[in-house]
Amino acid sequence: MTDRDETIASRTGVDTDAAYGAVMPPIFLSANYSFADFNEKRAYGYSRSANPTRSLLAEAIAKLEQGAGAVITSSGMSAVDLVLNQIPAGGLVLATHDCYGGSWRLFEARARKKQIRVRYADLRDSDAVGAALKEEPALLWIETPSNPLMRVSDIAALAKRAKAVGARVAVDNTFLSPALQKPIPLGADYVVHSTTKYLNGHSDVVGGAVVAARKEDLDELIWWANCTGVTGAPFDAWLALRGLRTLHVRLERQQATAGRIAKRLAESSAVAAVHYPGLEGHPDYALAQRQQKGAGAMLSFELAAGADVREFTRAVRLFALAESLGGVESLVAHPATMTHASMSPEARRAAGIGDNLIRVSVGLEHEDDLTADLDRALTQAAARAR
Ligand code: PLP
Numbered sequence: 001m002t003d004r005d006e007t008i009a010s011r012t013g014v015d016t017d018a019a020y021g022a023v024m025p026p027i028f029l030s031a032n033y034s035f036a037d038f039n040e041k042r043a044y045g046y047s048r049s050a051n052p053t054r055s056l057l058a059e060a061i062a063k064l065e066q067g068a069g070a071v072i073t074s075s076g077m078s079a080v081d082l083v084l085n086q087i088p089a090g091g092l093v094l095a096t097h098d099c100y101g102g103s104w105r106l107f108e109a110r111a112r113k114k115q116i117r118v119r120y121a122d123l124r125d126s127d128a129v130g131a132a133l134k135e136e137p138a139l140l141w142i143e144t145p146s147n148p149l150m151r152v153s154d155i156a157a158l159a160k161r162a163k164a165v166g167a168r169v170a171v172d173n174t175f176l177s178p179a180l181q182k183p184i185p186l187g188a189d190y191v192v193h194s195t196t197k198y199l200n201g202h203s204d205v206v207g208g209a210v211v212a213a214r215k216e217d218l219d220e221l222i223w224w225a226n227c228t229g230v231t232g233a234p235f236d237a238w239l240a241l242r243g244l245r246t247l248h249v250r251l252e253r254q255q256a257t258a259g260r261i262a263k264r265l266a267e268s269s270a271v272a273a274v275h276y277p278g279l280e281g282h283p284d285y286a287l288a289q290r291q292q293k294g295a296g297a298m299l300s301f302e303l304a305a306g307a308d309v310r311e312f313t314r315a316v317r318l319f320a321l322a323e324s325l326g327g328v329e330s331l332v333a334h335p336a337t338m339t340h341a342s343m344s345p346e347a348r349r350a351a352g353i354g355d356n357l358i359r360v361s362v363g364l365e366h367e368d369d370l371t372a373d374l375d376r377a378l379t380q381a382a383a384r385a386r
Pocket of ligand 1: 076077078102103174207
């Protein structure tokens with residue numbers, strides 16, 4: 001019998017402890033495991049290679065993503081890098097032009113060292129994608145919805161076109177999680193997560209995961225993760241598994257609040273534009289409805305011309321000015337000086353990330369408190385208009 005996602009998330013590893021019958025799976029911190037006898041390995045030998053706590057988290061995430069298996073890494077960035085290790089030296093990476101700034105920085109750094117080549121395209125622009133695919137990329141890097149503008153790319157259509165020219169397809173599913181989007185059934189070969197975000201959900205772990213659609217790719221990922229030592233710590237895996245158990249209820253509530261906030265912002269004269277795929281006016285609304293189970297709990301908006309961005313970030317009381325996202329606490333970020341500061345100003349401009357753009361990660365606070373806080377901060381920012 002196949003369990004539903006909520007059941008997989010809440011029950012993976014529950015009541016499986018043979019030693020004491022612990023209902024919740026114990027944490028295995030041991031770095032090494034003894035041989036059963038001479039030349040007789042047990043299931044685990046050394047925690048860099050494999051660890052029982054990490055295995056449980058990998059099992060849960062892989063099942064939720066409908067993949068063959070997963071590797072748990074020390075961060076989202078090491079997960080991104082692990083995928084880059086899967087393409088031949090000098091291979092071309094075709095990446096979405098508004099990907100996470102840290103991924104952009106990594107692609108650029110590896111390209112400077114001539115380990116890969118990279119080119120960017122607006123993945124919603126069919127002609128631009130067609131032109132880039134003519135260069136036969138080894139890897140297509142999709143991030144949807146994109147960070148911070150919440151643009152939605154058509155995973156199934158892109159995967160089909162990329163595969164026709166022999167490219168592998170990776171999707172960074174950090175923004176929605178498998179609760180709201182499943183790239184593997186849509187054609188992705190790899191799904192990448194910063195588990196730091198929704199999967200853990202409590203902003204107290206930095207971690208990552210790569211899910212492989214196929215067993216042979218999984219074996220390669222496992223080999224490289226052990227070889228380069230990017231596997232995650234057992235304690236982090238244990239915390240992330242604990243967080244994952246409530247993923248679906250957290251996101252359901254966070255998403256409902258985000259929808260309400262997005263509507264409210266769209267009605268405000270202090271706001272020039274709202275980027276949230278759950279709004280009917282969003283250019284990718286129809287695609288998001290088809291591809292995603294929900295619009296998610298991330299949004300961004302542009303303050304009206306002249307409004308004081310700094311004043312806004314100072315005036316909010318219930319939104320910490322902080323990077324990261326996906327936790328129980330609401331956050332605001334100013335991409336140009338924070339999450340996307342590692343991008344060159346030209347690359348930011350090309351991606352449409354302006355200086356008046358604010359990104360919001362909606363948490364679990366009461367929606368009335370959040371909207372009241374935003375209203376007040378917007379009024380203050382508009383009053384300070386230059
Ligand atoms: N991918 C996305 C979409 C992200 O937002 C982030 C971090 O913000 C990462 C990857 C990198 O993850 P980490 O910070 O866990 O290394």
